[in-house]
Every structure is written in C-alpha cells, then in structure tokens.
Amino acid sequence: MSEPASLLYSEVEEELRSAVRGLLADKCPPSAVLARAEAASGGDVPYDMDLWKTLARDIGVAGLLVPESLGGAGASAREAAVVMEELGRAVAPVPFLSSAVLATRALLGAGEEAGDLLERLASGETTAALAVSFAASPYVPLYLSLRPAVTLGRDGTLTGRVTGVVGAEVADVLVVPAVDESAQEGGEPVLCVVEAAHARVKGVGSLDLTRPIATVSFAGAPARRAGTSAGVRDALLLAAGLLASEQLGVAEWCLTTTVSYVKERKQFARPVGSFQAIKHRLADLWLELVGARAAARNAAALLGAGADAGVAVAVAQAYCGTAAVHAAEECVQLHGGIGMTWEHPAHLYLKRAKADEIALGTPGDHREALTWLADLPAPES
C-alpha cells in the first residue's frame, strides 16, 4: 500500500492552525467555555456565534471545503482536519462540523440547485445544519436511518421529526434528507432546504454541554428541493474522518494538561508525576496519541486526495474515538479530586470525548466495517 499524500503538516496547514489557535486562545479560554457550559446546563444554547463569525469570515473556515467557483477556499479535508484539531483542543462551541462539514458536504453532492446556498455558507453569512442524527453511522443506508421518516409531501412541505441533531439551534437553514411522497416506493430520499424559522428545534438535555443535540420537527414546513441526497453518505464519511482529528485535539489537551498537573501536584513530598505508576500510564497515553495522529492524518490525506478513504476512515475512527475517551478519563483520574469538580474544565473534554465516541459510528461500528473493507470475514453463524 502506498500513501498518496504526506502524513505531516504542510506549511499552509501550520499557518492555518496558528491563526485558529491564536484566535481561540484569545476568545475561547477554558473559563469562557465553562461559563457557556454552565448556561447550557440550564437549557441555554452554548454556541459562541461571535467567535464563529470571526472564524468563519475572517479566517475563512466556513468555506474551506467549498470550491473557489462557489466563493469558497477550495481547500481539502487536510486543512479542515487541522481546524478540527484546534477546535477539539479548545472544545470550542462553534458549528464548524455541523455547518461547514456535514451540511456543506451534503449540499455539494446534491446538484447545481444548491449553488447559491453554498455561496452563502462559504462566506459565513449563513449557517446550516444537516437534519440527520449525530449518532448515524456512515455504514447504515440512509433510508434505514431515516425511519420514522421525514416526508416531502406532494404540496412541497415537510413533515416529520429528526432526533439527535447537532448545530440546529444556531442554524439559519436546515438541510433535510426526506422521503419524496411523489416518487416511487423505495426511491433515494431527496435533499430539501428549510428555513429554520419554519421548523421547531427543541434542545435536549445533552451529555456534551459544548455540542448539544436537539430534536428537529417539521409540520407542513415549506421546503425547497436542493437535489439528491447522494451526498449525505459522503458527508457522514467525511465528517467521521475529520472527527478523528477533533478527537486527536481533545486527547492532546487532556495529555498536556495532565502532564503539567502531575509535575506540580505534590503528595508524599514528591511530585506525583515522579511515581512510575503515573509515568507509565502517561507514557502509554502518549504512545496512543502518536498512533492517533498518524491515523487521523492518514484519513485526512486520503479524503483530501479524493482517494478511496474507506479503510483509512474506519481505522482512524476505531482508534481515535477510543484514544480520546481514554485520554479524557486519564485526565479526570490523574487530576484526583479536582478532576471531579465542575470548576475544572476536564469534564468538558470527557463529555465531548464520550459523545464523539458515539458520533458518526462507534469505534465498534468502524471496526466491524473492516470485516468487508479489509476482508476479515465474520463467522458464518
């Protein structure tokens, strides 16, 4: 097997990283995220839309995956992956994944009708969300994950309900795969665009306070056809691949923060980080992160090159999902009592890591996909 593209970071990618990291250090420190999480625990929306506008417009992350002909940056998954790493490192409450990756990629596969909406998304003027459960796996056919279905009636309105949607609270438009009542039985769902004002978005108490889920309901909502839903599966696969980079960012924050803490924290008249029981756990975690970076970069490189990224995404998700949870759990444990408190940000990372593990296919789903992707057949019975 040969790699089509480098697993290292290019100069351009490093520049993008430092722009995003600089902005987040300034506008999105852990204290600010904690305050937003506090509000979210009371039912408010945690997203920082001022921060998002700066990221989307000034740094241009909203249009990374949109071609230049539609006003985007024409960049690839590699650059988007670097943004994901930094957003993960800060557990930044911004709708990058939901709008600039999931909704944008679904629309890119829809057809020409989606062009003007993509231009508005690329400029950061409009924010969208894809009305598909965040727990959907790219390996389950869309018509199965849409049941009970959202339907596009003969009168051009949408009816139905989708649970577990991320980014819907702050979306101006919803991108909705729906069963077309006027088409034949069993046909591919169509992709519709609905103004958020015509839908009901109800936040649900969520494990992840910085990227909560919501239920989106339509009751005769006026909808516009944007084309086919053929891009939705690609959107789920792309988002799963990029999520590995977010998980890497989450894990890196956890490791770095824990290492600093155990150097400072003294018990038995020694820094606790001088005990082998602690050192070996952190060495193992570092080792896991080295692998996670290689796997996440490989997925981004193959997705970016337009190559067959099936195995790469499955490997990256199977590995990085587990690594991020492990890192966050070690972070809480090795902080001892303080790691269990609401005031320390470790819990934000634990909640994000655990939610990310479920998002876009669990590590087990991605491993099982290798049954056919890597020809490792299951037992007959």
Added chain:
Amino acid sequence: MALDAAAVGERVQAFLAEHDPARMDRLDFLRARFDAGLAWVHFPEGLGGLGASRDLQAVVERGLRHTPDNAPGRIGIGLGMAAPTILAFGTEEQRKRFLRPLWTGEEVWCQLFSEPGAGSDLATLATRAVREGDEWVVDGQKVWTSSAHHARWAILVARTDPDVPKHRGLTYFVCDMEAPGVEVRPLRQITGEAEFNEVFLTGVRLPDALRLGEVGDGWRVAQTTLMNERVAIGGAPMRRTMIGIVSDTWRSRPELRTHSLHQRLLKLWVDAEVMRLTAVRLREQLAAGHPGPEGSAAKLAFARLHQELSGLEVEMLREDGLAYDDWTFRRPETVDFMGREAGYRYLRAKGNSIEGGTSEILRNIIAERVLGLPAEPRADKDVAWKDLPR
C-alpha cells in the same frame, strides 16, 4: 560539497562498469564495494562511505540490487551497534582496522554488555578490567550475547574504577573473542533454541590499543551503541508481517472463526495498521530532517502488538495451537519469526518487551525525556559503585 542522488548513482554505475559480480569472488566484490565508498554512503570517505546524506543509501541499494550482499542479518550487531560506535569514538587506526572486515562480514561482532546482575540497570555491571602496563586484564560474566559463538570481536563495557559512582567508573573496549580466557556457552531460551550465549571472561588480556574512548567514559560511549540498538529493533523492515500471517490464516480457515476472536482480530488489525502508519509518518519526519521522539514509541508498540497477535494466533488455532514445531536445541544465526509456527512466534515474542530495553524502561524514558516528568529519586546516584547494596 555533499553528493546528490545523481552523483551517487553515477558512482554506482562506474563501480559496476569496473566490477562484474559474475566474474568476481564474492568477498573481493564486497571489499571493492567498501573501498569505492558504496558500503554506507553516510560514512566518511576511506571508511566505506562518501560522506553523503544517509538517505542516499537507497540509491546504492537499488543500483546494486542484484549483486552479492554482506548477509546483513548475520552481522546485525556489527552493522547496527559496533560500527556507529567505532565511527564515533574509535581512533583512526581502529576505524581502519575494524570497519572494512566488519562490513564485508569477514569478521562477525557481538556485544558484551548485559550481565546476570545488570540488566535494566546496566550501569551497575561488575565485570572488572584492571590495568597492567599496556594491557587490561578482564574478569567477569556476560549474558544474552547473540552471535558470540561466531564472533571474532566484541564490544565490551567493563568497570575500571569501582571507587566512583556507577556511571563514572566504566570503560569501553573492543574484546578479542579469540583471546585466552574467553569461554562461550549457549543459553537455551523458552523457545527451545539458543540464539544467545553466556560469555565467561577469565583473566582475558586486552591491549590498551583496543580501548574505545577515554578511560572512565564508557557509559557515554555505550549510549551511542544502545541508541542504535533501539532503532534497529523498532525499525527493522519485515518482509511478512505478523498481522499478515494471522489474517491469512483467518481467511483460509473459516472453521476457526468465532465472534469473540473476530472482534479481537479486528481490533488488532486496526492496531497493526496504526503502527504501520506511525512508521510511515516517522520515516517522513526523518526524511524531512525532523526526527521526532516518536522513534522511541516504535519498539514499545511493536512489542505489544506482536505479543497480542501471537497470543491470538495460538488460541485461534485450537488443536493446532497445542502442537509445537521443533524443540531442538538449535543455534540459529538470525531470528526468523515468520519461518516457524505459531507456538514459536508466541514464545519468541515474549522477548520483544525485554531485549534492547524493557518496555518498562522505555516508558520511563518516554515519561522523562519526552513528557518531561520528574525522575525517580535515585538512591545510587552519588554512592561509589563498590558501596552499593547488592
């Protein structure tokens, strides 16, 4: 000015034009290759190299692909450990004397470092070297010495000053394996074979000209050797991989499949692929001139994966896993993981987390040198070696 790929390619062609391997004795061909600077291009001119960048070696290997080689598997310790140490610390005379026959394989090397009482804590070693005029008299016992029964020379670390703390009283030597008082005995291991030896040194007299580096500087010299050992163990390219063997068995023998094994195999397949990608990324970093600390991760990951996979393989084979291919007390020249059966792989893989630095020691190294965590309190740091509890 350093040579580029084209210039090295030209040297290879010029060399081949004058040396036809089909018409030459194998050894003469290898000697000529060394003298032409095409042995290891990153070594200096006159010592088998061209003073070129290390990655240009690939150009040479491609150009000389179909010519006789020096059987690198048989002389791995010489190539991987003795040679870089001699290059870094040897006198001009030592380099001239040793490097050429080392590279051609005329003289096999072995390593006399570990002792029954000094494994992970190598610096506490007890083999003594006492100066008598222009000679050193060496007494002690070394262990885990591969190739000692073929070896002409050894790299040896011995204690020359017991009155100073352990790291400071060591000196590095080249040991003449044909000298009187050197006795080599095979050390049988859990696989049944004996890759390694015990070496007993009794009143062995070594001329001072065989000392490498300064008296008392042996620990620093040994670090060069050990660094190269870990690179050699973690980064060895393999024709067939363990995951390849296990996956092939899985595919060809459907009757062995169970759901529980399937889940474990899928997980290990992911781990193997991630290890492969990590190695790809590491090579890219090296080629770009940015060697990262990821190198020290390679051996640790390799050991764990090999052990888990080989364990799964034996279990998966059920009745065949109860069998063992060969308990003969053999003395193999190289480790051949893939040429033997599953039981052998399972047992031999146990050594992967012990040889060349245990996984526990490697974790300490990562924690302290990469993560910057504080060192363990050291009870033996400022105590003369002779006063250490033992």
